[in-house]
Amino acid sequence: MKKIILVLLLTPLILYAQHSKLNLECKTCHSCDIPTKENPCLGECPREELIRINQKPEEAPRIIKIDRIKETNLYGPSIFDHYAHSDMSIMSGDCRICHHYNPPGNIISCSKCHSPQRKRIDISKPDLKAAYHRLCISCHREWSGEIECISCHKPAGMQEDLTLKSINKKSIHPEIKAPIKKVYNTNFTGGKLVTFYHEEHNKIFGFECSDCHKNESCVKCHATNKSALKQSPAILHSKCNKCHDTEDKKSCNLCHSNVEKPVFNHKQRTGFDISKFHSELKCSRCHVTKGKYTGLKKECKNCHGIWTTDNFDHKVTGLILDETHVEFECENCHTEPTYQERSCNNCHDDKSYPQNKPGKVVKR
Amino acid sequence: MSKQTRRNFIKTAAVAGSVIAGLPKKTDAAPKNILSEDRMGVLVDTTVCVGCRKCEWACKTAHNMPTTPLESYDNREVMKKMRRPDHTSLTVVNEYEFDDYPEFPIDVKVQCMHCDHPACVSACIVGAFSKEENGSVIWDSSKCIGCRYCMVACPFQIPSFEFHKAIQPEIKKCDFCFSRTKEGKLPACVEICPMEALTYGRRKDLIDIARRKIELYPDRYINHIYGETEVGGTAWLYLASRKFEDLQFPKLGNSPAPGVTEAIQHGVFAYFLPPIALYALLGGVMWINKNRKKSEEGEE
Numbered sequence: 245m246k247k248i249i250l251v252l253l254l255t256p257l258i259l260y261a262q263h264s265k266l267n268l269e270c271k272t273c274h275s276c277d278i279p280t281k282e283n284p285c286l287g288e289c290p291r292e293e294l295i296r297i298n299q300k301p302e303e304a305p306r307i308i309k310i311d312r313i314k315e316t317n318l319y320g321p322s323i324f325d326h327y328a329h330s331d332m333s334i335m336s337g338d339c340r341i342c343h344h345y346n347p348p349g350n351i352i353s354c355s356k357c358h359s360p361q362r363k364r365i366d367i368s369k370p371d372l373k374a375a376y377h378r379l380c381i382s383c384h385r386e387w388s389g390e391i392e393c394i395s396c397h398k399p400a401g402m403q404e405d406l407t408l409k410s411i412n413k414k415s416i417h418p419e420i421k422a423p424i425k426k427v428y429n430t431n432f433t434g435g436k437l438v439t440f441y442h443e444e445h446n447k448i449f450g451f452e453c454s455d456c457h458k459n460e461s462c463v464k465c466h467a468t469n470k471s472a473l474k475q476s477p478a479i480l481h482s483k484c485n486k487c488h489d490t491e492d493k494k495s496c497n498l499c500h501s502n503v504e505k506p507v508f509n510h511k512q513r514t515g516f517d518i519s520k521f522h523s524e525l526k527c528s529r530c531h532v533t534k535g536k537y538t539g540l541k542k543e544c545k546n547c548h549g550i551w552t553t554d555n556f557d558h559k560v561t562g563l564i565l566d567e568t569h570v571e572f573e574c575e576n577c578h579t580e581p582t583y584q585e586r587s588c589n590n591c592h593d594d595k596s597y598p599q600n601k602p603g604k605v606v607k608r
Numbered sequence: 609m610s611k612q613t614r615r616n617f618i619k620t621a622a623v624a625g626s627v628i629a630g631l632p633k634k635t636d637a638a639p640k641n642i643l644s645e646d647r648m649g650v651l652v653d654t655t656v657c658v659g660c661r662k663c664e665w666a667c668k669t670a671h672n673m674p675t676t677p678l679e680s681y682d683n684r685e686v687m688k689k690m691r692r693p694d695h696t697s698l699t700v701v702n703e704y705e706f707d708d709y710p711e712f713p714i715d716v717k718v719q720c721m722h723c724d725h726p727a728c729v730s731a732c733i734v735g736a737f738s739k740e741e742n743g744s745v746i747w748d749s750s751k752c753i754g755c756r757y758c759m760v761a762c763p764f765q766i767p768s769f770e771f772h773k774a775i776q777p778e779i780k781k782c783d784f785c786f787s788r789t790k791e792g793k794l795p796a797c798v799e800i801c802p803m804e805a806l807t808y809g810r811r812k813d814l815i816d817i818a819r820r821k822i823e824l825y826p827d828r829y830i831n832h833i834y835g836e837t838e839v840g841g842t843a844w845l846y847l848a849s850r851k852f853e854d855l856q857f858p859k860l861g862n863s864p865a866p867g868v869t870e871a872i873q874h875g876v877f878a879y880f881l882p883p884i885a886l887y888a889l890l891g892g893v894m895w896i897n898k899n900r901k902k903s904e905e906g907e908e
C-alpha cells in the first residue's frame with residue numbers, strides 16, 4: 245500500500261521531470277493547477293505550439309493497418325504506409341503535421357484523444373474516424389482533387405493486400421532529384437526571368453532540402469493544376485531574403501533579368517578566381533559570417549594566414565620546387581597577395597614562366 | 609413567365625401575403641411546439657466538408673428513397689450545377705469555387721435548418737408541422753392537406769412537394785431523422801460523414817464549440833455562426849471561411865417567421881402558378897384555425 249501511495253505521489257514529479265525537458269509552461273497543456281494521471285485536465289490541443297517528436301521514419305512502424313472503426317460495414321480497413329508518408333514529412337512540417345499533440349516519450353495513438361465512437365459525450369474534438377479522414381482526405385483532395393474512399397479502402401469483404409512486396413513497389417517515394425537550375429517566369433517588369441541555380445545552392449551554399457522546403461505540401465510537386473499554386477512575390481521572396489536583400493530596389497537585377505543568367509561566377513562578380521583551388525568549397529568556409537558574403541580582401545592570408553616555406557607544401561599547386569627554389573621566400577616569385585603572378589625577373593633576366601619552370605610539374 | 613404576368617402575380621401574392629402577415633404570429637400554442645433547453649442541433653463546418661456527398665446517399669437510404677449505388681456518388685459532375693433539396697433528395701451538397709483559391713472549393717450541405725421558431729409551423733393551417741422537443745421540425749402527413757403554405761413560408765425554401773404524384777402527393781423535407789434519433793441513433797448524414805463535418809449535439813454546446821473554433825482559428829473562420837440568430841435561431845448551424853452570402857445562404861434578419869410575401873417573391877412559385885382563389889380561401893381557414901387555437905390557449 246505504501247508503495248502505491250509513493251508511486252501516486254511521485255507520478256506527477258516523474259512526469260514533471262520528463263516534461264520539464266521541453267521547457268513548457270504547465271498551463272500550456274493543463275487547465276488545472278495539479279494535473280494527475282487520472283485527471284490530466286488537458287486543455288485545447290495547442291496545435292500551433294506543438295511539442296516536437298524526434299523520431300526517425302525508420303523507428304516507426306512501416307505499415308499500419310487502421311481498423312479501429314468498425315461501426316459501418318461499407319469499407320474495409322485502410323492499409324496505411326506510414327513510412328512513405330513520414331519519409332517525406334521532413335519537408336512538410338515533420339511528424340507533428342499528423343501527431344499534432346504528443347507528450348514527451350513515445351508517440352501516442354490517435355485513439356488516446358479521439359473517440360472511436362461518433363455518438364459520444366465530448367464532441368469538442370473530432371471522433372477517430374474524422375481525425376483520420378481530416379488528415380488524409382484534406383491532403384489527398386488537395387493533391388488530386390479526388391476523394392474516393394477506394395483510394396485507401398477496399399470495399400467491405402474484399403481481401404486487403406498486406407504483403408510487403410506489393411507495398412514495396414509503389415509506395416515509397418522515389419528519390420528526389422534536385423534540378424540543376426530552374427528558370428522562374430515572373431511578372432516583374434524590370435526583368436521577367438529569375439534563373440535559380442538549385443544544385444549550386446545545395447552543393448556550394450550547403451543547404452539541406454529542409455532548410456528551404458519546410459512546410460511544403462505534396463501538391464507542391466504533384467498538383468494537377470500548377471497555376472493554382474501561384475504565390476505572391478512576398479512569399480516567393482521570403483525564400484531568398486535570408487541571404488539576398490529583396491527589399492533593396494537596387495539589387496533586383498541580381499536575380500531578375502530578361503534573359504537567363506549564367507551560373508554564379510566568383511571571378512566575374514568579385515575579381516577573385518576560385519575556380520582553380522576553391523571550387524569545391526562551401527561559401528561559408530571563407531565567408532564565415534552567416535549571410536554576409538562581402539568584405540573579404542582578395543588575399544590568401546584572409547583565411548590561410550601567412551605562408552612560409554615551412555608551412556606550405558608547394559606540391560599542392562602541381563609543381564614540386566627544385567632544391568634551389570624551395571629555399572626562397574614565396575614573395576621572391578609571387579609578387580602580389582593572391583600568388584597568381586609568377587615572375588622570374590627578381591633573379592633571372594633570361595627566364596620566364598611558363599617556358600621555364602622552377603621544378604617538376606606533377607599531377608595535382 | 610412573362611414580365612407582365614409575373615408582376616401581376618407578385619401583386620396578388622402581396623395582397624394574399626398581407627392577409628397572412630396580419631394574422632397573429634404566435635403559434636407556440638400547439639402542445640408539441642416546445643423549445644427545449646436541451647434541444648439538439650448540428651454544427652456544419654464547411655471548412656471541413658469535402659463534398660463527398662455520402663450524406664446524400666445515407667439520407668436517401670435511411671428514408672427508403674430510391675438512390676443509385678454509393679460508388680456513383682464519387683462522380684462530381686452533378687456538382688457543376690447548383691441543386692436544391694427536393695422530393696428526391698432531402699439534402700444536397702453544393703460546391704462553390706472561388707478564383708482566389710481554385711484548388712479548394714467550398715462545399716455546403718443544404719437541408720432543413722430546423723428553425724427554433726419555424727415559419728413552416730406558423731404557416732401550416734392544419735397544424736401538421738411541429739417543433740419537437742429534440743429540436744426536429746417534423747410534420748404529420750396524415751394531417752397535411754397539401755396547401756403548401758409551408759413552402760411559401762419557409763425562409764430557406766426547404767419543403768418540397770411531390771408534384772409529379774397525382775395521388776396523395778406529400779410534402780417532403782429533412783426530418784432530422786426523427787425516427788432514428790428517437791431510437792438513440794444519430795441522424796444518418798451525421799453518422800456517415802467521413803470528416804465529421806456534421807457534429808451532432810446539444811445546440812447550446814454546439815454554439816460554444818463553434819465560438820471556440822472561431823477564437824482558436826481566426827484565419828480559418830469568419831466570425832459568424834450562421835443560424836445562431838438568423839430567423840430567431842436554427843438547430844442547424846454553419847461555420848465558414850467566407851461570407852455566407854458568397855455561399856448562397858439567404859441574408860435574413862434575427863426575428864422569427866419573416867413575412868410570407870418575401871418568401872413568395874423568392875420564387876418557390878417560379879415553377880408554377882398557385883391557384884390564388886384557393887389561397888384566399890385557405891387564408892380564411894387559417895385565420896379561423898388560429899383564432900380557435902388562441903382561444904384554446906386562453907382557456908388553459
Ligand code: SF4
Pocket residue numbers: 656657658659660661662663664701715717800801802803804805806
Ligand atoms: S458526408 Fe460530410 S464531408 Fe461528405 S459531403 Fe456530406 S457533409 Fe460533406
Ligand code: SF4
Pocket residue numbers: 720721722723726727728729745761762763764765766767781
Ligand atoms: S428551414 Fe424551413 S422547413 Fe425547416 S424548420 Fe425552418 S421554416 Fe421549417
Ligand code: SF4
Pocket residue numbers: 666667668670698699719781782783784785795796797798
Ligand atoms: S438529418 Fe436525416 S433527414 Fe435530415 S438531411 Fe440528415 S439524413 Fe437527411
